[in-house]
Amino acid sequence: MEKKNPAEYSFFADVFDVVRQIPTGRVTSYGAIANYLGTKLSARMVGWAMNAAHAVKPTVPAHRVVNRNGMLSGKAHFATSTLMEELLLKEKIVVKDDVIVDFKTHFWDPVIELTLE
DNA sequence: GCATTGACGAAGG
DNA sequence: CCCTTCGCCAATG
Numbered sequence: 001m002e003k004k005n006p007a008e009y010s011f012f013a014d015v016f017d018v019v020r021q022i023p024t025g026r027v028t029s030y031g032a033i034a035n036y037l038g039t040k041l042s043a044r045m046v047g048w049a050m051n052a053a054h055a056v057k058p059t060v061p062a063h064r065v066v067n068r069n070g071m072l073s074g075k076a077h078f079a080t081s082t083l084m085e086e087l088l089l090k091e092k093i094v095v096k097d098d099v100i101v102d103f104k105t106h107f108w109d110p111v112i113e114l115t116l117e
Numbered sequence: 118g119c120a121t122t123g124a125c126g127a128a129g130g
Numbered sequence: 131c132c133c134t135t136c137g138c139c140a141a142t143g
Contacts, residue, residue, distance in 0.1 A: 030125050034125080041126085041127095041137060042140095044124090044126085044138060044140090045138070045140070046124085046125075047124040048139080051123080068127095069125095074124030120142100125138095126137095127137095128134105130134080
């Protein structure tokens with residue numbers, strides 16, 4: 001491994017940067033982030049970036065990022081399988097059956113929010 | 118260096 | 131409606 005941190009990679013850094021800008025109580029999807037980065041077909045890369053997110057500082061609120069279905073597809077990657085929904089619950093986001101309730105209401109689209117400036 | 122695997126997503130059967 | 135396939139790109143075996 002190079003001495004470079006995961007954040008050194010522009011794509012990763014960009015993903016982290018966007019994720020950190022997600023307001024409390026809001027969530028977004030991998031596809032939305034990928035779309036904002038202009039690589040909407042590379043939603044998998046966003047997920048891959050998240051894989052490295054836990055090793056990056058400042059902390060990346062990866063719990064605010066779910067798949068387009070609002071499902072906590074990444075909860076298994078947290079310290080515990082319940083940590084993710086617990087964190088979301090603290091932000092008034094209700095999780096039912098691994099799916100965010102009223103996901104559409106809590107949805108925060110960087111393409112819209114960051115474009116409107 | 119090719120094959121497999123992903124925290125995805127959309128489309129097709 | 132459930133399952134499979136494909137595309138995207140990077141990391142890993």
